[in-house]
Amino acid sequence: MSGPVVKDQYKVSPFLVFYLVHSVQVGVGVMGFQRISASTAGNDAWISVFGAGLSLHIIIFLIYKILNKEKGDIISLHKNLFGKWIGGLLSWIVIVYFVAMSITVLRTYIEVIQVWMFPDLNKWLFGGVFLLLTYYCLSGGFRVVAGISFFGVVLPFYLVLTMLFPVFYGHFQDLLPIFNHSVKEIYEGVKGASLSFLGFTTLFLYYPFIKEPEKSHRWAQGGHLLTTIMYTVLMIVTIAYFSTAQLEKTIWATLTTWKIAEMPFVQRFEYIGIASWALVILPNLCITVWAGGRGIRRLLKVSQKSVTIPLLFLILVLSSLFAKRENIDLLNEYTSKVGFYFVYIYVPLLFVIQYVKSKVVKAK
Amino acid sequence: MKDSGDFLHFESKQHGSSFFLYYFKTLVHETPLNEHILRYLSREPLTSLKEVKDKIPITGIIITEDLKTICEKVMTGYVIVRLHDNSVECALIPCQVKKARSVSQPEVEFTVVGSKEAFVESLDTNIHLVRKRLPVHELKAFELTLGKLTNTKVVVMYLDGVANEENVNTVKQRLKDIHVDQVVDSSVIMQLISDNRNSPFPQLVDTERPDRVVSVLCEGKVVILSDGSPQALIGPTTLVEFFSAFEDYFVNWIVASTSRLIRLFAVLFSILVTPIYVATLTYHYELIPSDLLSTLVSSRQRIPLPPILEAIFLELSIELLREAGARLPTKVGQTIGIVGGIVIGTASVEAGLTSNVLLIIVALSALASFTTPVYRMSNTIRLTRFPFLIFAHLWGLLGITICFSFLIVHLLKLKSLGRPFLEPIYPLRVQDLKDAIIRLPLSFQSTRPIQLQTEDTRRFNRRTQKEKNDFHE
Numbered sequence: 001m002s003g004p005v006v007k008d009q010y011k012v013s014p015f016l017v018f019y020l021v022h023s024v025q026v027g028v029g030v031m032g033f034q035r036i037s038a039s040t041a042g043n044d045a046w047i048s049v050f051g052a053g054l055s056l057h058i059i060i061f062l063i064y065k066i067l068n069k070e071k072g073d074i075i076s077l078h079k080n081l082f083g084k085w086i087g088g089l090l091s092w093i094v095i096v097y098f099v100a101m102s103i104t105v106l107r108t109y110i111e112v113i114q115v116w117m118f119p120d121l122n123k124w125l126f127g128g129v130f131l132l133l134t135y136y137c138l139s140g141g142f143r144v145v146a147g148i149s150f151f152g153v154v155l156p157f158y159l160v161l162t163m164l165f166p167v168f169y170g171h172f173q174d175l176l177p178i179f180n181h182s183v184k185e186i187y188e189g190v191k192g193a194s195l196s197f198l199g200f201t202t203l204f205l206y207y208p209f210i211k212e213p214e215k216s217h218r219w220a221q222g223g224h225l226l227t228t229i230m231y232t233v234l235m236i237v238t239i240a241y242f243s244t245a246q247l248e249k250t251i252w253a254t255l256t257t258w259k260i261a262e263m264p265f266v267q268r269f270e271y272i273g274i275a276s277w278a279l280v281i282l283p284n285l286c287i288t289v290w291a292g293g294r295g296i297r298r299l300l301k302v303s304q305k306s307v308t309i310p311l312l313f314l315i316l317v318l319s320s321l322f323a324k325r326e327n328i329d330l331l332n333e334y335t336s337k338v339g340f341y342f343v344y345i346y347v348p349l350l351f352v353i354q355y356v357k358s359k360v361v362k363a364k
Numbered sequence: 365m366k367d368s369g370d371f372l373h374f375e376s377k378q379h380g381s382s383f384f385l386y387y388f389k390t391l392v393h394e395t396p397l398n399e400h401i402l403r404y405l406s407r408e409p410l411t412s413l414k415e416v417k418d419k420i421p422i423t424g425i426i427i428t429e430d431l432k433t434i435c436e437k438v439m440t441g442y443v444i445v446r447l448h449d450n451s452v453e454c455a456l457i458p459c460q461v462k463k464a465r466s467v468s469q470p471e472v473e474f475t476v477v478g479s480k481e482a483f484v485e486s487l488d489t490n491i492h493l494v495r496k497r498l499p500v501h502e503l504k505a506f507e508l509t510l511g512k513l514t515n516t517k518v519v520v521m522y523l524d525g526v527a528n529e530e531n532v533n534t535v536k537q538r539l540k541d542i543h544v545d546q547v548v549d550s551s552v553i554m555q556l557i558s559d560n561r562n563s564p565f566p567q568l569v570d571t572e573r574p575d576r577v578v579s580v581l582c583e584g585k586v587v588i589l590s591d592g593s594p595q596a597l598i599g600p601t602t603l604v605e606f607f608s609a610f611e612d613y614f615v616n617w618i619v620a621s622t623s624r625l626i627r628l629f630a631v632l633f634s635i636l637v638t639p640i641y642v643a644t645l646t647y648h649y650e651l652i653p654s655d656l657l658s659t660l661v662s663s664r665q666r667i668p669l670p671p672i673l674e675a676i677f678l679e680l681s682i683e684l685l686r687e688a689g690a691r692l693p694t695k696v697g698q699t700i701g702i703v704g705g706i707v708i709g710t711a712s713v714e715a716g717l718t719s720n721v722l723l724i725i726v727a728l729s730a731l732a733s734f735t736t737p738v739y740r741m742s743n744t745i746r747l748t749r750f751p752f753l754i755f756a757h758l759w760g761l762l763g764i765t766i767c768f769s770f771l772i773v774h775l776l777k778l779k780s781l782g783r784p785f786l787e788p789i790y791p792l793r794v795q796d797l798k799d800a801i802i803r804l805p806l807s808f809q810s811t812r813p814i815q816l817q818t819e820d821t822r823r824f825n826r827r828t829q830k831e832k833n834d835f836h837e
Contacts, residue, residue, distance in 0.1 A: 113762065133770055140773065143776075
C-alpha cells in the first residue's frame with residue numbers, strides 16, 4: 001500500500017475539497033443538461049437529476065472507502081490490485097478519460113461563445129490564451145489549482161440569483177403529474193444528467209494532496225450536495241419555464257433563461273453570464289488537465305511541467321478539430337457515457353476487488 | 365585618505381609628549397572633540413593609549429592595530445589618536461556628528477486623528493520612535509550592514525516570543541543574501557527580498573508611521589528599518605492590508621468597515637470600468653438598456669475613434685498629468701492639474717476626440733485609484749488597467765473575465781515572506797476576516813492573525829475586555 005509522498009507544504013486543507021468537487025462538476029454541463037434529461041423523462045426530469053445526485057453520494061462514499069484504505073491515488077491502487085502492466089493500462093485509460101473531459105469542456109465552451117457571443121471567434125487564439133491561463137495556473141502547483149477552484153465557485157456564485165428570473169414567468173403546474181414516466185425513462189434521464197455531475201473522480205488523483213484526507217469526506221459530500229440541489233432547482237425552474245416540446249429544441253436551456261433577466265442597467269444578461277462562466281470553466285480545465293498531467297507524471301516518472309505543455313498543445317489541437325455541432329454533441333455524449341460507466345460500474349467494481357483482495361491477503 | 369580636503373591630521377606637542385590626531389572634519393562633531401577629547405588629551409602627558417581610553421569620558425573607545433577596522437571607523441566619524449608617528453596602534457574615539465531632519469508630520473499617510481509623528485532618515489531616531497511606544501524587553505532589534513559601498517545599517521525588529529521565528533529567519537536570511545553595492549533606501553531592500561521580483565504587486569507594506577509599526581509588531585509581524593530611509597517595511601503582509609488605512613483603527617468599527625468597503629469598491633471600479641466601457645461599446649451594444657444607450661450614442665456621435673483608442677488616449681493623458689504633477693514642484697504641479705484636468709478635458713470633448721461619458725469614467729477611475737492608502741499599490745492598480753483594456757478590445761466582456769482570471773491566478777501564486785498573499789480569502793481563514801474586508805470592533809481582535817503563525821496567538825483575554833451585554837434596567 002505505498003502511496004505517493006507529497007510534501008506538507010503542497011497540501012491543501014480538507015474543506016477545499018468542497019470547492020474542488022463542486023467546481024469540477026459545474027461546468028459546461030449546467031448550461032444545457034436539461035434537454036438531455038427531459039428528452040426521455042419529460043416533466044419528471046427533475047427526479048432523474050435528483051436521483052442521479054443522490055446515487056452519486058454513494059459513489060463518493062465508495063471512493064473515500066477505497067482511497068482511505070489505499071492511502072494513495074488511483075495509480076498506486078491500480079498497481080497494487082492489477083500489477084504493473086494491467087494496472088498501468090487501466091491508469092492510462094483513466095488519464096485519457098480526464099484529458100478527453102478537458103477537451104470536451106474547452107470545446108463546448110468555445111462553441112457556446114461562438115453561438116452566443118462571437119460567431120467569428122478565432123478558436124485557436126482563444127483556446128491558446130485560455131490554455132496559457134491554465135498553464136499559468138498549473139505552474140503554481142495544486143495549491144493554486146485548489147485556489148482557482150475556490151474562486152471559481154465563490155465569484156460567479158451570484159449567477160445562482162439569476163435562476164430566480166424565470167421563476168416569475170414559470171408555470172409550476174407543468175411539473176404535475178409527478179411520476180407519469182416509467183422507471184426506465186427516468187433511468188435514461190439519470191444517464192443523461194450524469195455528464196453534468198462528472199469530474200469528481202479527479203478525487204482519485206488529488207487525494208494525496210489533502211491534509212488529513214479522511215476528514216475531507218464530508219466536504220466532498222457537501223460539495224456534491226450543493227451541486228445536486230443546484231441542478232434540481234434549476235431543472236424544476238426549467239421545466240416550469242419551458243414547455244416539453246420547446247425544451248427538446250433548446251440546446252442551452254440555462255442560457256436561454258438568462259435572456260429574460262432584466263435589470264435597470266443591463267439587458268441581455270446572457271453576455272455577462274457567459275463571460276463570467278469563464279471563471280467556472282477555468283477550474284474545470286485546470287483540475288482535469290492537472291489530473292491528467294499528474295497521472296502521466298506518476299506513471300512515467302517525469303516532471304509534471306514537461307508533461308503539461310505537450311498535453312495542453314494536444315488539447316488545443318484536438319479541441320479545435322471538432323468543428324461541427326454534431327461532432328461536439330458526439331464528443332459530449334461519449335465522454336458522458338464513459339464517465340457514466342466509470343462512475344457507476346468501475347468504481348463499485350474497484351471497491352469489491354479491493355475488498356476481496358484485502359481479505360485474501362489477510363487469509364494468507 | 366590624505367587626498368580628501370576634509371581629512372585633517374596634525375601633531376600636538378605639549379608637556380614634552382606628543383600625539384597625533386586624524387579625522388574627517390565633515391564627519392566629526394566639533395563640540396565633543398574640543399570639549400572632551402582635546403581637553404583631556406592636552407591636560408597631562410600621555411604615556412599609553414590605555415590611559416587615553418580611561419581618561420576620556422566617552423564610551424566605545426577602541427584600541428586596535430587592525431588597519432581595516434581603523435579605516436572603517438574613521439569613515440563613520442571616529443577620531444584616531446596615535447602616540448607615535450611610526451606605531452600602528454591607535455585609539456579610536458567615536459565622535460560622530462548626527463545631523464538629521466527633526467521628526468515631522470507624516471505626509472503620505474496623514475491621518476486627521478492619531479499621532480502626527482513620522483519616521484525620519486536617521487535610524488537611531490526611528491528606533492527610538494518605536495521603542496518609546498513599545499517599552500518591553502521582548503522587542504528585539506537585529507542589526508546588520510548591507511551594501512558593499514554604502515554600508516547601510518539595517519535593523520530587523522520583532523517581538524520575541526510573539527513573531528514567528530521562521531518569519532524572522534526568512535527576513536534575516538534574505539537580507540544576508542543581498543549583495544549589491546548600494547542600499548540607498550528601504551525600497552531597494554523591498555525589491556531585493558520580495559518573493560516574486562517580477563510581480564507589479566508590492567509584497568511588503570511600507571509605512572512612515574511609527575504607530576503603525578508598533579501596531580503590526582504587536583500583531584507579530586517583522587519590521588525592517590534602514591538607515592537613511594524614512595520608510596519602514598512590514599512583512600509578511602496580505603493583499604487586504606494594502607487597502608486598510610491605519611486610520612481605520614482610530615474610528616468606530618462601522619465607519620472603518622464602510623470606508624474599507626468603499627476602498628474595495630474603488631479598486632474594482634478603477635480597474636474595471638474603462639474596460640467595461642470599451643467592451644460594451646465595441647461588442648455588446650445590446651447589453652445596455654435602450655434609454656441609457658441613447659445617451660451613450662449621442663455622446664459618441666461625433667467621435668471618429670473606436671472606443672479602445674478613445675479610452676487609451678484618455679487614460680494616457682491622465683497618466684501624463686499624474687506623472688507631470690509628480691515630477692514638478694508642488695505649486696507648479698497644482699497648476700498642471702488645473703490646466704490638464706479642466707482645459708484638456710473640456711477641449712478634447714469639444715474637439716470631438718473623446719466622449720464626455722468616457723471622460724467622466726476615466727476621471728472617476730483615476731480618482732478611485734488614489735483612494736488606496738499605500739502609494740505603491742495605487743500605482744500597480746493604475747497599471748493593471750491597461751492589460752484589461754487590451755483584453756476588453758479583443759474579446760469584450762469575455763476578455764475582461766480572462767484578464768481577471770490571470771490577475772487572480774497571479775495573486776494566488778504570490779507570497780509574502782513565504783506566506784500566502786491572498787489570505788484570509790484564500791486560504792480561507794474565517795477568524796482572520798475580523799480585520800480584512802471589514803474591521804470588527806476592537807474587542808473582537810483578541811487573537812493574532814493566523815497567517816503570521818505567531819508563537820503567542822492571544823493578544824488579550826476577550827472575556828475581560830467584553831462589555832456586559834444586557835439591557836439597562
